[in-house]
Amino acid sequence: MRLFLLSVLATGLIGAGLCDAQAVGTISTDRVPDDLNGSNFTYPFPVHVFNFVGQNQALEMAFMDVKPTCKPNGKTAVLLHGKNFCGATWTTTIRVLAGKGYRVIAPDQVGFCKSRKPVDYQFSLRQLAWNTRGLLDSLNVGNVTVIGHSFGGMLTTMFGLQYPETVDELVLVDAVGMEDYTQKGVPYISIDQSRDQEASSTYQSIKSYEQQFYYVGQWDEDYDTWVRMLVNIYYGSQREAYIHCQAKIVDLVLTQPIAQYFDDLKPRTLIIVGNKDRTAIGAQWAPPAVAEKLGRFDLLGPEVSARIPKGDLISFPNEGHAPQISVPVEFHEALLGWLSN
Numbered sequence: 001m002r003l004f005l006l007s008v009l010a011t012g013l014i015g016a017g018l019c020d021a022q023a024v025g026t027i028s029t030d031r032v033p034d035d036l037n038g039s040n041f042t043y044p045f046p047v048h049v050f051n052f053v054g055q056n057q058a059l060e061m062a063f064m065d066v067k068p069t070c071k072p073n074g075k076t077a078v079l080l081h082g083k084n085f086c087g088a089t090w091t092t093t094i095r096v097l098a099g100k101g102y103r104v105i106a107p108d109q110v111g112f113c114k115s116r117k118p119v120d121y122q123f124s125l126r127q128l129a130w131n132t133r134g135l136l137d138s139l140n141v142g143n144v145t146v147i148g149h150s151f152g153g154m155l156t157t158m159f160g161l162q163y164p165e166t167v168d169e170l171v172l173v174d175a176v177g178m179e180d181y182t183q184k185g186v187p188y189i190s191i192d193q194s195r196d197q198e199a200s201s202t203y204q205s206i207k208s209y210e211q212q213f214y215y216v217g218q219w220d221e222d223y224d225t226w227v228r229m230l231v232n233i234y235y236g237s238q239r240e241a242y243i244h245c246q247a248k249i250v251d252l253v254l255t256q257p258i259a260q261y262f263d264d265l266k267p268r269t270l271i272i273v274g275n276k277d278r279t280a281i282g283a284q285w286a287p288p289a290v291a292e293k294l295g296r297f298d299l300l301g302p303e304v305s306a307r308i309p310k311g312d313l314i315s316f317p318n319e320g321h322a323p324q325i326s327v328p329v330e331f332h333e334a335l336l337g338w339l340s341n
Contacts, residue, residue: 023134025052038238082150
């Protein structure tokens with residue numbers, strides 16, 4: 001009798017999970033304010049808001065939904081930003097994909113940019129994937145091509161694991177998390193310590209970091225746009241909430257590794273790396289002997305793509321962490337070439 005009851009309970013829980021496997025909410029049709037959740041940065045396309053309840057609180061997920069600018073190809077691309085980025089950073093990629101017939105959806109994740117910044121929130125990759133799938137369902141979007149950069153690459157991986165039946169293909173662009181940082185020797189730091197680091201961010205510190213890792217020592221005036229976009233949030237009306245959320249994201253990266261999951265990815269997957277990228281979460285406070293071995297994207301790209309059953313690799317020999325920005329023509333030609341195969 002006990003085994004029967006356990007079986008019935010398990011069946012019920014599984015059924016409930018299948019019926020409610022993503023956030024449920026509504027799309028606001030109201031015009032959003034210029035300063036939305038602490039960001040007054042002007043986005044290149046109209047911003048909409050997905051309203052839903054999560055972890056017992058009202059949440060807002062800002063996003064852009066861009067229609068094809070030529071004959072629609074029937075496909076939807078979802079672009080997932082990195083930690084130091086927003087949906088707006090995908091501007092060129094949005095225009096390129098829309099020009100090839102894609103509907104393009106670029107959300108700001110909860111805790112970032114123009115989305116709600118809940119201090120009392122348990123951040124996890126699975127939760128953020130849940131939120132994103134809920135947004136897509138509210139827009140009546142089925143299967144998608146998911147393209148994620150940096151931290152967004154980690155989230156793209158989890159989305160592919162969590163919702164494989166809704167994914168046509170995955171693209172990971174210089175994804176952090178292709179190695180397990182703490183396993184490799186990065187000491188854990190508390191959320192409080194990480195928060196102090198976030199609070200110390202300035203225009204110059206952000207620019208210096210991006211110049212070193214994203215653009216391998218080079219600098220173009222256009223890159224300044226994305227530095228100022230971040231400074232705008234760090235010192236905006238939601239500063240305290242933002243730096244707290246970002247500290248929790250650092251904690252997520254350190255405590256929720258995905259490196260063990262690449263063998264389990266089912267969708268066709270492209271790994272894109274800049275071979276000179278040395279981005280590694282925690283390298284700045286790790287012992288020098290540990291830090292020098294981290295963030296070797298020239299090695300991680302081949303290693304990870306070989307583990308994925310349907311994995312491919314495109315590398316840019318002279319680029320850093322953001323090839324979609326530093327070499328946009330070459331990057332998008334390579335991306336479209338792979339997507340068309």
